[in-house]
Amino acid sequence: MSKQNTHGKTYKFGMAIDLDKCTGCGSCMVACMSENNVPFKKDESDKKDSITWMRVYKLTNGKSFPETEICYLPRPCMQCGGKGDQGHSPCVSVCPAVATDYGHDTGIVSQIPVRCFGCRYCMAACPYHARYFNWWDPKWPGEMEKYLNPDVSPRMRGVVEKCSFCYHRYQAARDKAYYEHREEIQEQEYQTACTQACPAGAIAFGDLHNPSHKVHQLVKPDPHHSGKPRNPKAFRLLERLGTNPKVYYISEKEWVRKAGDNYLEGEWKKMNKKHG
């Protein structure tokens, strides 16, 4: 890993999504698209072409009528840190162009579209399908270009893009801190668009190193076990791959927590006994 400047204040930004609160309304997806200048397509149902940095998936317990249950799962980029947060994220380690790297000061995985040449190794490497390819140049009808966010650079045809945890908002928060000669930014100064847009308040965002932040209190990450949640109701997607994601999910329902990974028959019960 390249050495990086970490002489200033370092953070580990993460997200906790309470799936029991999520209603699947899609506000986070809309907020994300407009905040990050994500182009929309004529046919958004064409999932091979559409781009959704934040995407809400629908899970079901697979049971018939009286017992049937549904859960909606919003999926941003997991900002994987790899083992020990050393930055060996699946996408970062395969990029031949250094178009994506791991920010050791924030724990956020960057994506620099102009550096990307579109080989899409990262898309193949990402176990969460969080990366998207621009098959076409973005087009905004009529005067809609005037609505674009000036803090986010739009992407062009032939490059990969993904969720950045609204990094431009961190940049803005840091600018303000510099102006006020503060070392640290406040929890509320840097919040992602999806967090603020969620009408159910299902998303919490903040510094996973800071015990006073809501996200830390919700998941209680264990620093000795790659940030594994100590809250028994919290889990991460495909935890056992060792990608060390910074997005946590919380649910009271066991079948939802079980859906977070692929378990062999009987494996889930055995694991739960061991931990429980």
Place this chain on the structure above:
Amino acid sequence: MSELDEKTENGSVESAGKGGTEEKKAKDNSGLGLGVIFFLVAFVVVFLSGWLLFPKLLYSEKEQPFNFNHDLHVYEMGSCEACHFLREDGSFSGIPDLYSCTQCHYEEPMGMTEDEKIFCEEYVAKGKEVPWLVYSKQPDNVFFSHAAHTEGAGMECKTCHGSIGQSKELPTYEENRLTGYSRDIWGDNIWGIDKNSRDSMKMDDCAECHEEETGSKGACFQCHK
């Protein structure tokens, strides 16, 4: 004519007499000499055209809407920050808009210069923003924080902007025909050799200073958006 050819020819005519050989050699040498001269002349012509003509071709010269006297304004206003300031949210105001200028320049010109007359008639009276050509314009995906440099690192304006504050005239704007950016980004020197850190403003130049000052070139998102 290669050396090998010369040798075999010399070998074959050796028996015919020494005088003939020397004559032949002189003739061959003059051909070689001409070749060298021709090569050198061509080299110089091509080299100079690349050195002198290429920059002329690469950059098109553009004039600003009217001249702006920084020296006079710094004298009147007191400092750079009077017009180019950090806003309360930490963002940088950049080049002042028409509203800022009209705080002093309303309706009638204050001085006698032709430039101010143009400004008052063409822009203030019509309520039109001045379409300045921005020397420091960077690509859209570049995030540059003035606050981080002036407040965080305590740098002075002139470290990067030079003595623009003492200039009486705006330099000619030289636009790169290929990239559309100002020559100030690549730097005046076509070879990219800088005397001062402010001479060019490419990504490598940012990284170089960052490495010197902070010990690292930094992560991508430090300067990109």
